Amino acid sequence: MTLASELGRSSRCCLSRVGVPVAAAQRLATRAAGEFSASGDEVGDKNADVFDRELKSKQRDRAAWFMHESDPILDTVTENLLDRLEDCKRMFPTALNLGGALDHVQRMLHGRGGIERLISMDTSVDMIGRSKRLAAMDGVTGEEAKRSALENMQIIADEEYLPFQAGSLDVVISSLGLHWVNDLPGAMSQCRTALKPDGLFLAAMFGGETLRELRIACTVAQLEREGGVSPRISPLAQVRDAGNLLTRAGFALPTVDVDEYTVRYPSAMELIEHLRSMGEVNAVRQRSLVMSRDTALATASIYQSMFGESDGTIPATFQVIYMAGWSPDISQKQPKRRGSATVSFQDLQTAFPPDAFSKTSDDPKSTSTTKSITELASESKERERTGHNESEETSRTTRLPSGSWFKLD
Amino acid sequence: MAPAQVRPLPSPFKRVLLRCTVDMQAYGQCVTSKLPAVELGICEKEFRALKTCMERAVKNKG
Numbered sequence: 001m002t003l004a005s006e007l008g009r010s011s012r013c014c015l016s017r018v019g020v021p022v023a024a025a026q027r028l029a030t031r032a033a034g035e036f037s038a039s040g041d042e043v044g045d046k047n048a049d050v051f052d053r054e055l056k057s058k059q060r061d062r063a064a065w066f067m068h069e070s071d072p073i074l075d076t077v078t079e080n081l082l083d084r085l086e087d088c089k090r091m092f093p094t095a096l097n098l099g100g101a102l103d104h105v106q107r108m109l110h111g112r113g114g115i116e117r118l119i120s121m122d123t124s125v126d127m128i129g130r131s132k133r134l135a136a137m138d139g140v141t142g143e144e145a146k147r148s149a150l151e152n153m154q155i156i157a158d159e160e161y162l163p164f165q166a167g168s169l170d171v172v173i174s175s176l177g178l179h180w181v182n183d184l185p186g187a188m189s190q191c192r193t194a195l196k197p198d199g200l201f202l203a204a205m206f207g208g209e210t211l212r213e214l215r216i217a218c219t220v221a222q223l224e225r226e227g228g229v230s231p232r233i234s235p236l237a238q239v240r241d242a243g244n245l246l247t248r249a250g251f252a253l254p255t256v257d258v259d260e261y262t263v264r265y266p267s268a269m270e271l272i273e274h275l276r277s278m279g280e281v282n283a284v285r286q287r288s289l290v291m292s293r294d295t296a297l298a299t300a301s302i303y304q305s306m307f308g309e310s311d312g313t314i315p316a317t318f319q320v321i322y323m324a325g326w327s328p329d330i331s332q333k334q335p336k337r338r339g340s341a342t343v344s345f346q347d348l349q350t351a352f353p354p355d356a357f358s359k360t361s362d363d364p365k366s367t368s369t370t371k372s373i374t375e376l377a378s379e380s381k382e383r384e385r386t387g388h389n390e391s392e393e394t395s396r397t398t399r400l401p402s403g404s405w406f407k408l409d
Numbered sequence: 410m411a412p413a414q415v416r417p418l419p420s421p422f423k424r425v426l427l428r429c430t431v432d433m434q435a436y437g438q439c440v441t442s443k444l445p446a447v448e449l450g451i452c453e454k455e456f457r458a459l460k461t462c463m464e465r466a467v468k469n470k471g
Binding site: 220221223224225226227267269293294296297298300301302304305306 | 422423425426433434436437438440441444447448449450451452456459460463
């Protein structure tokens with residue numbers, strides 16, 4: 001698979017010229033060592049992949065033509081994601097834009113994060129063509145000075161075989177692109193390898209609650225019409241796994257937060273059309289290839305009656321998990337070594353003696369002289385709730401020993 | 410946040426949705442009432458009615 005044909009400016013790109021790209025070689029090595037990926041496929045067995053990548057690429061080809069210029073979900077998610085760039089003091093000259101809402105990222109970047117070079121990557125040819133057209137359009141109309149100063153490159157490559165040299169990227173942005181990847185921990189650790197030290201990894205992907213209503217309606221309809229169930233909604237990462245994914249890929253300072261968007265549609269038909277235009281159609285390998293019209297009809301009816309609102313519209317949940325991680329660097333704060341603590345929880349009791357918190361002497365709670373931390377915490381909460389007066393507060397603070405007993409560094 | 414531009418594709422399914430709302434509701438209510446113990450063909454009668462309406466709707470235009 002030659003990638004050089006797709007690059008206009010190969011002299012300035014960061015592809016490794018060695019036979020097998022560095023990150024992909026690492027991935028093959030870990031596979032040989034017997035690591036299992038999150039999707040549970042066997043080592044080295046391509047047919048056990050959860051998602052059919054070729055089909056996904058064809059679906060994205062189709063979506064490239066159907067995608068609207070401004071899509072509410074993609075716009076909101078991309079905006080939220082790119083906003084996080086502004087929270088960083090660092091500048092990121094080279095950025096990789098992994099597939100998903102490719103051209104939305106391109107369009108909404110507005111030079112945030114000091115990005116000068118944006119490499120857009122996708123497996124689908126038409127998506128890349130769309131991204132190219134967008135880049136060309138900006139140059140012609142000459143919109144904002146910042147946007148036209150952005151150097152755009154497009155690559156056709158697979159997220160699971162990242163063609164970048166180690167330590168070549170400053171930031172990797174993936175707006176709704178990683179939830180169709182088979183080996184998600186592998187792809188993320190390849191990203192980490194490709195990033196420079198203290199590089200940023202920003203991703204937004206759909207979480208487990210996404211399209212909950214559609215999944216329920218589909219399942220019930222299939223049970224009633226066919227007597228069996230086949231996966232119609234792809235398996236999605238759970239929020240609780242997102243943090244593990246980041247640490248497993250080797251990222252430092254992981255951050256995960258979740259947003260839930262509820263979008264209302266006139267009917268189930270519009271929902272499916274919208275999903276198709278975003279390229280989010282089912283590509284799970286195990287799916288049954290045909291959805292009979294009966295079942296589709298049944299799904300629409302059940303969706304309407306189970307979840308329909310009073311005005312006839314139906315809601316659809318999109319849960320988006322925003323993940324952020326930094327590639328390790330010595331400039332980052334490290335967790336303290338185990339056993340290096342200088343104070344213990346016992347000192348809390350000497351600093352705040354139990355009788356400092358009791359309201360009256362015959363308080364039923366203060367029977368024991370020494371209390372555990374949880375009791376102290378619940379007492380302080382109770383105090384806040386009952387609106388204890390200020391005098392006790394000031395008396396408590398004067399009891400602190402001189403010098404801080406709580407070291408922060 | 411601007412609303413998505415809905416391009417109305419003249420699909421037969423849409424016609425069905427517009428014309429058979431009563432039958433769809435009847436079927437939907439039947440299944441919802443039977444939850445969570447839904448089995449194969451538990452609302453067959455309502456579905457037959459819905460299917461006839463659908464076939465009529467699809468045939469009349471096309």
